[in-house]
Amino acid sequence: MTTISCSKDESTREEEQARLDKMYQEIIDYSQVNSKSCTNPDEWSFMKYSPSNCSGYMIYNKAVDADIFRKKIDQYREAQGKFDAKWGVYYTSDCVMMPPPTGIKCVDEKPTLIYGNTKPQ
Template sequence: MKKFFINIPLLALCTTLTLVSCNTSKNVNTNLPKDISERPADEDSQKYEQAQLDKLKASIESEVSKEKCTTASDWTFAPMGAKACGGPQQYIAYPKKIEATFLPRVEDYTQKVKTFNDKYNITSDCMMVMPPTSIKCIAGKALLITAEQ
């Protein structure tokens, strides 16, 4: 009978530990990428922010590259990006039909570049990028024409 009373607390302890261990789970952060190589080392680093700017620029340029240029008068251009000492980094051609959605993205990119330049004290060549004089459609792509061309 004495062995029986010793086994009951032991059995209760084992059962409790089993149930507790089965009910505990790790809190998995679903915001993290599944692959560790996709996770940024430091989201506040200059390298990370530059990569984010590059992605945004690529998506803007990709949006325009999907459009076919057949009539130059249907296209216009806008300054894009910002040099550290002022002025745009470049000009980008885009069709007038997407202006309402396209220009806010370009302005957002330009503002983010200005913020990046200020935050990291970026310097540039300070050469002024001259605005294009016109646009030509060549092989379905819009080509910006400058005074030098």
């Protein structure tokens, strides 16, 4: 007797989470946020990566291709959505809604998002 599975994806939740974590790390690496010093905030920008209004902005160096960066983010969001649907992951909406960042400043040579009327230093 032979049993044939119709499921295309028999990955475990842990394996799928590891793939998501790898995708996220690739976005961080591509952004150069941890590998390049911030000495001029004008060399940096940010992009929304989360559909949530609670958080979800990523800083990236303007030297990287913004279109490729956006595609990586879109692929990650799609994969995260599939993961959440498959494994029944639900997020509570009890967060404080954050306004979009207004800019970037360099703090200890790291690019940092500015919110509100904070003046860059």
